[in-house]
Amino acid sequence: MKMKKVLGLILTVSLAAAGLAACGTQGSTVSKGGATGDKFYIGAMGPLTGSNAVYGQHVKDGAEIAVKEINAAGGINGKQIEFKYEDDEHDPEKAVNAYNNLKDWGMQLLMGAVTSGPSVAVAEETKNDSMFQITPSGSSQDVIKYDNAFQVCFTDPNQGVASAKYISNQKLASKVAVIYDSSDVYSSGIYAKFAEEAKNSNFEIVAAEAFTSDSKSDFSVQLQKAKDSGAELVFLPIYYQETTLILTQANDMGFDPIFFGCDGLDGILGVKNFDKALAEGVMLLTPFAADAPDEKTQNFVKQFKETYGEIPNQFGADAYDAIYIIKAAIETAGVTPDMSTSEICDALKSAITKITYDGVTGAGMTWAPTGEVNKEPRAVIIKNGTYQLFE
Amino acid sequence: MSFLSYLIKGISLGSVYSIIALGYTMVYGIAKMLNFAHGDIIMIGGFVIFTITSTLGLNPFLAVLLSILLCTLLGVVIERIAYKPLRNATSLAVLITAIGVSYFLQNIALLIFGADTKSFTSVITVPPLKLVGGNLAISGETLVTIPLCIIIMVALTTFVKKSKTGRGMTAVSEDKEAAILMGVNVNRTITITFAIGSALAAVASALMFSSYPSLSSTSGAMPGIKAFVAAVFGGIGSIPGAMIGGILLGVIEILSRAYISSQLADAIVFFVLILVLLVKPTGILGKKIQEKV
Numbered sequence: 001m002k003m004k005k006v007l008g009l010i011l012t013v014s015l016a017a018a019g020l021a022a023c024g025t026q027g028s029t030v031s032k033g034g035a036t037g038d039k040f041y042i043g044a045m046g047p048l049t050g051s052n053a054v055y056g057q058h059v060k061d062g063a064e065i066a067v068k069e070i071n072a073a074g075g076i077n078g079k080q081i082e083f084k085y086e087d088d089e090h091d092p093e094k095a096v097n098a099y100n101n102l103k104d105w106g107m108q109l110l111m112g113a114v115t116s117g118p119s120v121a122v123a124e125e126t127k128n129d130s131m132f133q134i135t136p137s138g139s140s141q142d143v144i145k146y147d148n149a150f151q152v153c154f155t156d157p158n159q160g161v162a163s164a165k166y167i168s169n170q171k172l173a174s175k176v177a178v179i180y181d182s183s184d185v186y187s188s189g190i191y192a193k194f195a196e197e198a199k200n201s202n203f204e205i206v207a208a209e210a211f212t213s214d215s216k217s218d219f220s221v222q223l224q225k226a227k228d229s230g231a232e233l234v235f236l237p238i239y240y241q242e243t244t245l246i247l248t249q250a251n252d253m254g255f256d257p258i259f260f261g262c263d264g265l266d267g268i269l270g271v272k273n274f275d276k277a278l279a280e281g282v283m284l285l286t287p288f289a290a291d292a293p294d295e296k297t298q299n300f301v302k303q304f305k306e307t308y309g310e311i312p313n314q315f316g317a318d319a320y321d322a323i324y325i326i327k328a329a330i331e332t333a334g335v336t337p338d339m340s341t342s343e344i345c346d347a348l349k350s351a352i353t354k355i356t357y358d359g360v361t362g363a364g365m366t367w368a369p370t371g372e373v374n375k376e377p378r379a380v381i382i383k384n385g386t387y388q389l390f391e
Numbered sequence: 392m393s394f395l396s397y398l399i400k401g402i403s404l405g406s407v408y409s410i411i412a413l414g415y416t417m418v419y420g421i422a423k424m425l426n427f428a429h430g431d432i433i434m435i436g437g438f439v440i441f442t443i444t445s446t447l448g449l450n451p452f453l454a455v456l457l458s459i460l461l462c463t464l465l466g467v468v469i470e471r472i473a474y475k476p477l478r479n480a481t482s483l484a485v486l487i488t489a490i491g492v493s494y495f496l497q498n499i500a501l502l503i504f505g506a507d508t509k510s511f512t513s514v515i516t517v518p519p520l521k522l523v524g525g526n527l528a529i530s531g532e533t534l535v536t537i538p539l540c541i542i543i544m545v546a547l548t549t550f551v552k553k554s555k556t557g558r559g560m561t562a563v564s565e566d567k568e569a570a571i572l573m574g575v576n577v578n579r580t581i582t583i584t585f586a587i588g589s590a591l592a593a594v595a596s597a598l599m600f601s602s603y604p605s606l607s608s609t610s611g612a613m614p615g616i617k618a619f620v621a622a623v624f625g626g627i628g629s630i631p632g633a634m635i636g637g638i639l640l641g642v643i644e645i646l647s648r649a650y651i652s653s654q655l656a657d658a659i660v661f662f663v664l665i666l667v668l669l670v671k672p673t674g675i676l677g678k679k680i681q682e683k684v
Contacts, residue, residue: 222653
């Protein structure tokens with residue numbers, strides 16, 4: 001109990017310190033903020049440190065490529081974009097701090113956050129400030145519960161439904177086991193819809209095993225149960241860090257089903273020192289495949305590789321699209337930088353439902369007023385250490 | 392058959408908790424402080440081994456030895472800089488310092504090694520044992536962890552009971568002032584305790600990350616907390632208690648995950664802890680100490 005109190009005290013002190021720090025930056029940056037009216041100030045946030053840093057880094061890199069391209073081509077309606085990215089460490093509280101810092105900087109619209117928890121926290125703030133928000137990859141349904149927030153990626157339930165349909169249509173397995181993180185909104189959200197959709201499918205869920213963020217190193221029990229239940233496919237609606245452990249432990253016990261995941265598995269090939277042979281044959285449902293042959297994808301991947309020396313994952317692609325979607329919506333609405341934040345928000349939230357956007361994460365993307373995107377998912381399989389389209 | 396397999400996994404997980412818990416329990420027993428940075432020393436130990444084997448490509452055995460050496464040094468340095476000046480301060484001040492050291496180590500690791508999760512290559516090359524026609528597989532890590540845990544426990548108990556330094560530790564733990572009067576060098580004894588605790592943390596890190604090869608700057612935090620619970624469970628301050636507490640914790644965790652609910656496993660573990668503490672407030676092997684007035 002003592003421990004709890006002490007932690008609470010430390011948190012309070014650090015929060016107060018963060019608050020003071022925010023005050024400190026306010027005075028110096030507000031003068032060159034959005035009030036000048038000759039530039040669009042787009043703020044963004046995501047984890048650059050912490051356990052989900054891979055996502056945030058790719059989002060930052062992908063968005064910066066798009067901003068650079070747009071600015072070089074003359075900007076949006078002749079106005080340049082100013083882009084600023086803050087670290088939120090995949091922590092809702094820090095995300096709100098980051099949001100306030102960005103507002104002080106003069107942000108007019110927000111691209112973020114990258115992960116679901118922070119996105120939901122920030123959505124409350126953008127709703128209060130009536131600021132337009134588009135998240136590249138925050139996939140929880142709660143992110144878009146207000147009318148000013150939109151998604152580039154699928155919502156979690158849609159990923160669950162799409163995965164179940166895909167497994168069923170492709171006849172990948174008749175017995176399916178699920179291992180999910182019951183303490184995570186992303187994971188449990190996908191699982192709930194997957195289980196619902198599974199009832200209408202030609203496969204059966206023979207084992208549904210949970211773990212929590214407090215015990216995510218030992219998966220031997222969950223894997224043993226999946227194995228004993230005779231599952232041919234294990235559905236993993238989780239993030240890639242745990243997946244590397246699951247693949248290692250499954251290999252140790254000689255369990256070799258098809259592993260099938262969602263966009264959370266994207267990034268698994270970037271884990272340092274991870275034996276990529278273990279990921280061979282892992283399938284994931286993701287709207288983006290770096291080896292897709294279309295010109296747009298190839299151009300983006302080439303740019304990304306030249307600038308950052310890496311192959312972008314889905315998160316980088318989502319962010320790249322998000323910036324271009326903002327551009328398309330601004331052009332459709334005829335928004336100018338001298339408008340107030342809430343005027344921009346009102347104009348954009350009706351404009352985005354009118355546009356049809358062809359991006360690297362899907363062709364013919366459209367948006368419902370609810371904020372959900374409509375596009376076709378693609379399945380990707382890991383072969384020879386790279387992501388390849390599954391035909 | 393699966394019950395046996397779960398049981399072995401539980402004992403294996405519990406053995407790792409035990410070795411970590413030994414560090415907590417020794418430091419608490421002798422210095423009367425909760426060293427919350429203990430879990431983070433495990434994390435540092437993991438990174439040392441990771442760097443030596445994966446980046447420099449040296450022998451894993453050498454890496455573990457170097458890691459033990461470095462962690463011991465780190466433990467002693469932390470004790471000297473952060474805890475020694477607070478020897479006569481309130482226990483709350485020391486506790487807060489320990490939490491500060493914990494965050495400090497996590498952020499240093501974040502700065503040096505980056506935020507992305509690393510995959511640890513097992514340092515244990517013992518082949519897995521397949522019994523009953525391959526139905527019961529025991530991993531090489533388990534085969535090493537369980538005996539090693541018992542050896543460490545026996546060695547440590549013998550050391551504390553028989554050696555001069557060990558008896559000094561018992562003396563300091565029972566009555567610091569009287570120990571000083573008897574000519575025991577309290578500062579030196581506490582430093583040695585930290586050295587042993589940190590060396591054990593390095594051993595635990597080699598075993599833990601070999602079994603669960605995911606390494607990041609916060610990897611030590613949760614096992615640290617669980618091991619602390621194990622130490623309280625077994626009776627904090629008692630060496631065999633830490634061992635029993637750790638193994639029980641591991642077994643209860645795995646079995647309740649297997650047979651009751653994978654989601655409620657942690658809740659069940661802590662519920663059992665509460666029950667034990669209600670019946671026996673000092674833990675399973677804890678001594679009841681009368682406060683002198």
